[in-house]
Amino acid sequence: MTAHSLPADMIRAPSLAGPHAGYMPGFGNDFETEALPGALPQGMNSPQKCNYGLYGEQLSGTAFTAPSHENERTWCYRIRPSVQHTHRFTKIDMPHWKSAPCIDPDILSLGQYRWDPLPIPDQPLTWITGMRTMTTAGDVNTQVGMASHVYLVTQSMQDAYFFSADSELLVVPQEGRLRFCTELGVIDLEPKEIAILPRGLVYRVEVLEGPARGFVCENYGQKFTLPGRGPIGANCMANPRDFKTPVAAFEDREVPSTVTVKWCGQFHETRIGHSPLDVVAWHGNYAPCKYDMRTYCPVGAILFDHPDPSIFTVLTAPSGIEGTANIDFVLFRERWMVAENTFRPPWYHKNVMSELMGNIYGQYDAKPQGFVPGGMSLHNCMLPHGPDKTAFEGASNAELKAEKLSDTMSFMFETRFPQHLTPFAAQAGHLQEDYIDCWGSLVKKFDGTPGVK
């Protein structure tokens, strides 16, 4: 038997050309792809015998009976069925990867918080051991809410694989380049891109350029989807064709390996004698993808006022309450500011939703200092926030000519649930103890007399 190891001997479907040869365009499309000719059954899912001696297996991402437009599943044709990749589990400790509910009565999550970038430590850290949970919200057992993490990765996973039964992972790199070798193909990821790794998908993470740091939104609930654009129409914001799903690629490798599974907030390990990335062909709409945020087409104020930041939603994960997301992923990227007679930065705000922000690069308009690349902030449910003193005074007195906000990319994970700080986030040396002082020097201008102050 020949051994095909990823990425050196990666087997690609030969039919795709162009700059994205390893990827297929579209969001949630019904894709089909095969790494060996004729491996994918045509016209049916379950032939009596599959070509190449492959096993047919369905991966269900939604309930069988979910409405057709939301129903997601993928048919995999693989060297071994998954039951041979995951059995006889042993519980293992992963002390820094927490799940909701993770509420410590001694930790005050009520507040506005900001963190400097997490320093990358000297010790070797993989995708699993390098995950540092900052906040949790909702409940992993009832499949509502989310967790936010920072990943610090210095080492590739070797003969080691992972899947989360708890969650879909939205990955937002900030530094370094990673390769996700998944059951359904290979995704290379770098800053300015994001990836979505579906619940249950098995993968290994390699470091292409390290160290790697970034943010993860772990979504316990319904899958991320594109927001409705309403009157904006059929174009702009995130366009479906800019999402890229990898073509089929497989490994036929017989080596002692481990599979780590996250299940109901706990970690378990299973030992097997081969690579589980053995899907030779697949078809369906439940698959990983990546998206280049430079293709996000922002729509905003072209005459006056500052619209709600929901105008910049890239992806939304519904909660079951219409218009009230389990999670919105919102992008603040470079754009023109042209609004007349307007205070242009984000306004002061109290929000029923809780807002966790991260800076990928550059300067965020509401916080010219302190919110730095790799840093994060949390404005929890109904906790006031807004421009700091410098941003307020600057924007209140600026000449309102057309201005390009260049060299800037920040994002927000916004959830309907309060977010609770983990012990790590509350005690970390990179927590900025003086964050709230950024509003302390805002002066009272009101003196009872009319007129612009």
Ligand SMILES: O=C(O)Cc1cc(O)ccc1O
């Ligand atoms: O800066 C923030 O915290 C997020 C935010 C963005 C925006 O455009 C309006 C309000 C708001 O809170």
Ligand SMILES: [Fe+2]
């Ligand atoms: Fe806000």
